[in-house]
Amino acid sequence: MTENPRKNARTVRSPIGPDLICGDWTTEAPMRMMMNNLDPDVAENPHELVVYGGIGRAARTWGDFDKIVDSLKTLNTDETLLVQSGKPVGVFKTHKDAPRVLIANSNLVPKWANWDHFNELDKKGLAMYGQMTAGSWIYIGSQGIVQGTYETFAEAGRQHYGGDLKGKWILTGGLGGMGGAQPLAAVMAGACCLAVECNPDSIDFRLRTRYIDEKAESLDEALEMIDRWTKAGEAKSVGLLGNAADIFPELVKRGVRPDIVTDQTSAHDPINGYLPIGWSMGQWRDKRESDPKLVEKEARASMKVQVQAMLDFHAQGIPTVDYGNNIRQVAKDEGLENAFDFPGFVPAYIRPLFCRGIGPFRWAALSGNPEDIYKTDQKVKELLPDDKNLHNWLDMARERISFQGLPARICWVGLGDRHRLGMAFNEMVANGELDAPVVIGRDHLDSGSVASPNRETEAMQDGSDAVSDWPLLNALLNTASGATWVSIHHGGGVGMGYSQHAGVVIVADGTPEAAKRLERVLWNDPATGVMRHADAGYEIAQECAREKGLNLPGIL
């Protein structure tokens, strides 16, 4: 270990197979999943504990990582480990149906909930940014985001282009942990994609994992490809090395018209996530250490330029959407009054799904065996025989998405289906169909687990965008229902001050007790989403609640 408690040369991968290192699968599972988050095939910068999304970490320091592992190895099945911003702080006696791990990451009292104060604490070793699934140990690499992005692009296609994206192209920025999913999702949805990315390594990484088809070093080269593919009706993607804050305005200037415009640079983190105009990557790296204030200032000014270009596209009638990185807010703070003229992707395309508790449900095979996932894929098809879209997704995912770390699958399914899948998987573990238990979880940005007024809860029908009672109730209820680990985070996705959200993971270890917990947790968790949207007045949610027989005393 070096002097810096966050740097380490060690390579971490989750153990695989059916043999336990910890006392029980409910403690083994969080250990494997934390390690899996730092697998070099999964994490963006594993040696510095960074999983994804700028500085989203799995543990506060390497010392804390080791102590979490040690604690889980000795944790009894009636004990609970508390993790406070990536540091294991206490082991307490609870009971078997209680979670084994409870996590709170980056939560700050509102008045102090900004990057300045966070960074001050972080410097003193008192903080860790947990993003969403980084600090809650259920990140599964880029696949996690592919289906969400796919659904978003497909819905955009339905709304604006009669459901057919053939010959259309999408302009975006950023090919990082989440953004890297864009070209693949676009292609799966039938569109071409031009993604501007300033880091050549990120482009190469996406080429290697087949998430992107081609790479270009000049705008002319990239536009030529797009022109060729769209004319031929081929769905292909190109990563253009460059700065989105240069390229977007240049396209406006040239009068080039993409068919959809969005962006996934890490604009939510102005110090670490967005390359300022005119800077080299090396300069950026150096200045982040030596003069973070300057980096922030320049990055914010550059974002304003990029958002201005997005507004220009929007003004021409081109569907333009903020992909949840808070870039409109920064531009607005920098003086761009009409930055919110174009919508966020959630109210535009995702909310109708959330109203039915549909969201980023996912699972991972602790065996490490890809066959376990293929078998669960098959089980999903069996249990949801009529969902063509889902069957297509499973086929395409199998074909086009390489597993990273522990094999995993994501399916956007909702209330009434999640618990059926979970119990079926548990049955498959019990009867030996699967080599080892699976863990089942989701992203924090789900139907009932997030308050994030510039993203997931933007423009709620009743104006309750900023009410964060909902994700807190979600976390409490999941704890009460017997999830294996539960987390409450602040600032994920859109940065400090702008979001509060909760995560949940539960292990299907094949026991009858797990079956009961799965039934409760995987019903209650999406049900809180239906409840939250029903309360806000969405008819789809109210109908769903009635149909599923939810008991919502003050609402229905």
Place this chain on the structure above:
Amino acid sequence: MTENPRKNARTVRSPIGPDLICGDWTTEAPMRMMMNNLDPDVAENPHELVVYGGIGRAARTWGDFDKIVDSLKTLNTDETLLVQSGKPVGVFKTHKDAPRVLIANSNLVPKWANWDHFNELDKKGLAMYGQMTAGSWIYIGSQGIVQGTYETFAEAGRQHYGGDLKGKWILTGGLGGMGGAQPLAAVMAGACCLAVECNPDSIDFRLRTRYIDEKAESLDEALEMIDRWTKAGEAKSVGLLGNAADIFPELVKRGVRPDIVTDQTSAHDPINGYLPIGWSMGQWRDKRESDPKLVEKEARASMKVQVQAMLDFHAQGIPTVDYGNNIRQVAKDEGLENAFDFPGFVPAYIRPLFCRGIGPFRWAALSGNPEDIYKTDQKVKELLPDDKNLHNWLDMARERISFQGLPARICWVGLGDRHRLGMAFNEMVANGELDAPVVIGRDHLDSGSVASPNRETEAMQDGSDAVSDWPLLNALLNTASGATWVSIHHGGGVGMGYSQHAGVVIVADGTPEAAKRLERVLWNDPATGVMRHADAGYEIAQECAREKGLNLPGIL
């Protein structure tokens, strides 16, 4: 019911005695305690659902109150009711060891966590201010605060006057729900007290309940009493009808020197809690409806005047302390740069107790029978035979404090004692010594359950004042340990944006299952406080953790 869903002529009191209305004591208890919070002998303004602290409510509307009662009446012992800012939003299947009620009140995403946004939501019927124990149903009237205040004044006496407050007097403002405890606590601690209060009803209420000895309508009259009493070495108190923002500077001008200065007007809520200089009560009431912005502006300006006077006392070497109403912050925002020159009462007097998990532990007799409390008083003396201070407190409390609503007792006891008391009370319920079960809880402003940088976590040794992972972990752990109800609030005490905290209540119904839960919850809850302070570097806490054998992996 009138047009206003928050106004009602109905009088609510908790049912008493051993017969159940709900299915079980774990559902009966939250119902009785919510009703008890609105008992006219307990609540400040029960017909508007206001329990204490400005606008701290027990339920969002009277309709919600009724629906909460209905839900609890039919709730099964393996179900959990969710309450979102005073509204019952869902009933979900959990299990017997899970809480029966989970509550989240007034939580807002940080960037929107201010009074303006809260008031906007409140107007739309989307919010409720839960204060601390108002919205979490464990307010027990002024007694709750008497011991805290008593300990504070006594400690101030030890630090500044050799432990003897005879012939000394305390100047303060505000005789509301909490502030009304000050004259009685001062007298119990051996001091005289002059309390400035603008509402004659509040003074009369305190006279009736024997919390204050005399009333004065002019400053001269009040000062004459103080002079007479201090000279005679008598500990007595007077309530002066007036505006603290007038009287405090007037005293400075006259060169009068109190021995201790503090204030408990509801400065945390500038719209509803603080009478502006020169305004009549009637004017204030009207303008709060017709021009809240003006009220706020004038109140804030007046607070600045009062804080300037407090700074003047402080500059003369008079012990001056902020009693947790955020008045320094308002004055600072109004331009008083050195507003924080005098300390908050927590770092000054309370933190050493918090380091050992000592805080506002309390219980209430669901039987309604005062004898049940006297028997538990006796049990406490038996189990803690060497704590003279505590024995004195119990004797004085019995003599001087009238019960309000359900008979209740508060004792500041810490880790290692709370669970012993809880289990002993459960035993007393089991063997019929008590007429009915008791509920056991605490204030939110306890050792491990609050992040409030201007009050409970002001000036933490490591600078972690604003880290709110701790109260969230506390709530999650109490949920996992089997508390009967658990709550997460925002903005209690110091107002929107300035605090996050958690509450817990558990019922001792005499069953063996309750005994197990009590042992876990009443150990774990204060233990999180010791953990939080040990992590911050307090030696008292680290010693306590070692002595009690806590397992704190990343800390010890």
